[in-house]
Amino acid sequence: MTSLPTRSLEDQVRSIVAEHRDKRGALLPILHAVMEDLGYVDPAVIPILADELNLSRADVHGVVTFYHDFRQTLPGRxxxxxxxxxxxxxxxxxxxxxxxxxxxxxxxxxxxxxxxxxxxxxxxxxxxxxxxxxxxxxxxxxxxxxxxxxxxxxxxx
Ligand code: FES
CATH class of the missing domain: 3.40.30.10 (Glutaredoxin)
Known part of the structure; x- marks a missing residue:
């Protein structure tokens, strides 16, 4: 079960999307920006990106899991x-x-x-x-x- 995004995480991700939306193949630069800002791609980010980019959750999840650069858990200190x-x-x-x-x-x-x-x-x-x-x-x-x-x-x- 995927937990619902908290408001602050949602705001943060939507503002990242707004910054990169016009880039070609926007999903990858957006995911890199999420990694830079949060340190990982929280599962709660996936439905937000799907909604913003008009993609299915499965599409976004597929990209996140395909590239090893995108961590899905909080990194250590x-x-x-x-x-x-x-x-x-x-x-x-x-x-x-x-x-x-x-x-x-x-x-x-x-x-x-x-x-x-x-x-x-x-x-x-x-x-x-x-x-x-x-x-x-x-x-x-x-x-x-x-x-x-x-x-x-x-x-x-
Ligand atoms: S092979 Fe290890 S740094 Fe290049």
Missing amino acids: RTVRICRAEACQAVGAAKLADQAQARLGVTFGETTEDGAVTLEQVFCLGNCAIGPSVQVDDRLYGRVSPQQLDRLLDVNA
Whole structure:
């Protein structure tokens, strides 16, 4: 069951739509703007967008679920991204991936129960020459060792 949108969320989303409505293929830029403003695409946003853009809820839901960029749950206070692309895989990214999942008790795309950390995998952070690469929020780290990853995952640091 989808909950009804709260008034403030609805106002926020309708004003985002008003800003981007005239763009070509407006749904994608609108969803990106929703991500930027809210940090995720709440399920309550889907009926609002469907109504505003004269689309079915299924159409909007289909686009949201097709693109991995559109999170559907509130992200943690910190987001840790581990690069799993080839250059980083060749220098130990798989080990870091296992380590992070074991340490946090989540798999990729999930957030720890206390809401502290969201763990994501990405496929290239543009830092290939000095992999393995890890990004914590907006900060990028290269040549990350297991010990350094432990420090990066320490939510109390
Ligand atoms: S392959 Fe990891 S940063 Fe490019």
